[in-house]
Amino acid sequence: MNTDTEHTKSESEQDRELIARAAGNNVTAFEELIKKYELTVYGIARAFMGNDPDAADLAQDVFIKIFKSLKSFRHESAFSTWLYRIVYTTFVDYKKSGKAKNIAVSVPIDDAVNIAAPGDDPGISAQKEQVRDIVSQALLMIPENFRLPVIMYDIQRFDYQEIAEITKTNLGTVKSRINRGREMLRKKIVENWGNIS
Amino acid sequence: MNEQRIVEALNNMKPAELPAGFDQNLHLKLAETAQENVKPASVFSKFTTSFNSNYVLVYAFSTAMFLLIGLAGIQKMMNTTTTQYAGEKSAVILSADKGAGSLTTCAATDSVGLNQESYLRLNFKSGKDIKGISFEVTLPEGVIAVGQEGNSRKVGWNTSLVKGENFALIKVKGAKSGDWQLEVRIKKDGLEKQMKRSVKVTGV
Numbered sequence: 001m002n003t004d005t006e007h008t009k010s011e012s013e014q015d016r017e018l019i020a021r022a023a024g025n026n027v028t029a030f031e032e033l034i035k036k037y038e039l040t041v042y043g044i045a046r047a048f049m050g051n052d053p054d055a056a057d058l059a060q061d062v063f064i065k066i067f068k069s070l071k072s073f074r075h076e077s078a079f080s081t082w083l084y085r086i087v088y089t090t091f092v093d094y095k096k097s098g099k100a101k102n103i104a105v106s107v108p109i110d111d112a113v114n115i116a117a118p119g120d121d122p123g124i125s126a127q128k129e130q131v132r133d134i135v136s137q138a139l140l141m142i143p144e145n146f147r148l149p150v151i152m153y154d155i156q157r158f159d160y161q162e163i164a165e166i167t168k169t170n171l172g173t174v175k176s177r178i179n180r181g182r183e184m185l186r187k188k189i190v191e192n193w194g195n196i197s
Numbered sequence: 198m199n200e201q202r203i204v205e206a207l208n209n210m211k212p213a214e215l216p217a218g219f220d221q222n223l224h225l226k227l228a229e230t231a232q233e234n235v236k237p238a239s240v241f242s243k244f245t246t247s248f249n250s251n252y253v254l255v256y257a258f259s260t261a262m263f264l265l266i267g268l269a270g271i272q273k274m275m276n277t278t279t280t281q282y283a284g285e286k287s288a289v290i291l292s293a294d295k296g297a298g299s300l301t302t303c304a305a306t307d308s309v310g311l312n313q314e315s316y317l318r319l320n321f322k323s324g325k326d327i328k329g330i331s332f333e334v335t336l337p338e339g340v341i342a343v344g345q346e347g348n349s350r351k352v353g354w355n356t357s358l359v360k361g362e363n364f365a366l367i368k369v370k371g372a373k374s375g376d377w378q379l380e381v382r383i384k385k386d387g388l389e390k391q392m393k394r395s396v397k398v399t400g401v
Contacts, residue, residue, distance in 0.1 A: 046213040132206045
């Protein structure tokens with residue numbers, strides 16, 4: 001099924017040509033082809049792994065895997081959907097393989113006091129920055145099959161339909177995972193940083 | 198913290214930026230993968246039909262560099278180290294000698310055409326796996342980094358090294374003719390190692 005939404009657009013003639021050349025082992029064509037996906041893939045990897053070195057390793061692993069698999073792409077779905085499906089499965093497998101090195105860091109409860117007491121905070125933006133840091137760290141604490149849909153929907157702004165196609169699940173399951181993922185996040189934040197107001 | 202605030206924080210996460218050297222390292226891995234994909238029995242026919250001329254040049258250049266670097270590395274290891282140390286001791290020793298757990302670094306004396314883009318290849322040989330190591334390359338006046346936002350003379354990245362050969366490619370452009378030196382700084386746990394390498398920009 002092809003949709004034409006923000007992340008999973010049908011490929012253009014130029015893309016088709018690049019895909020064919022890249023499938024023929026042409027590195028330059030492949031680099032041109034993936035240029036528009038690099039930042040999104042890296043952004044997902046960064047949020048998923050929680051640090052730059054692991055994210056760079058993972059994003060590069062996934063692009064190598066895509067390069068090796070291009071010959072098997074049959075244009076049965078949009079190229080972007082196929083690409084993100086490899087991203088999704090590689091990320092989940094990467095965690096299972098034990099290659100991931102990230103360690104979720106807990107901030108002592110005292111550090112949350114600044115957030116709970118805006119009057120003591122030097123500024124709203126600094127407070128928001130702290131909240132984003134805490135949410136980023138809490139993301140690493142929830143299971144991958146909930147973390148990835150939350151990252152894709154709430155950070156990278158994929159829509160439900162795109163995520164359903166990429167993960168090969170139905171819309172209901174996607175919505176449920178995102179809602180449950182957010183709830184898990186909330187619980188992890190309360191467990192580790194207290195009830196931040 | 199309620200769910201609305203969590204969603205707001207997620208929606209407003211800073212956009213990720215590709216780390217410096219990401220594309221160069223990916224290029225190298227892709228080039229190695231492409232080479233593995235070519236069966237030895239038909240290397241020549243596939244090579245000429247599958248790769249465009251630019252890539253062949255880059256690949257030929259990389260291969261030539263690899264050979265030069267290998268020779269330079271062996272010669273370097275035979276000689277006394279010229280590297281400098283900012284720290285005394287560390288769990289990971291950065292040195293140019295042949296000791297266990299050591300990291301040796303070398304780059305061939307390199308040549309870049311004036312106003313031409315090319316890849317400088319740095320070769321790092323590590324005696325063991327090293328995580329959390331950072332590299333900073335300061336380019337001389339005659340060479341600028343390509344595709345680098347902001348300071349085009351400094352290229353930095355964080356990475357891990359595996360035991361054995363490791364490589365980094367830096368895409369550069371010759372800006373001014375002459376013989377120049379680039380500086381490589383390697384940092385790990387407060388220890389810093391510096392070294393200088395020659396690069397020549399040819400043409401008028």
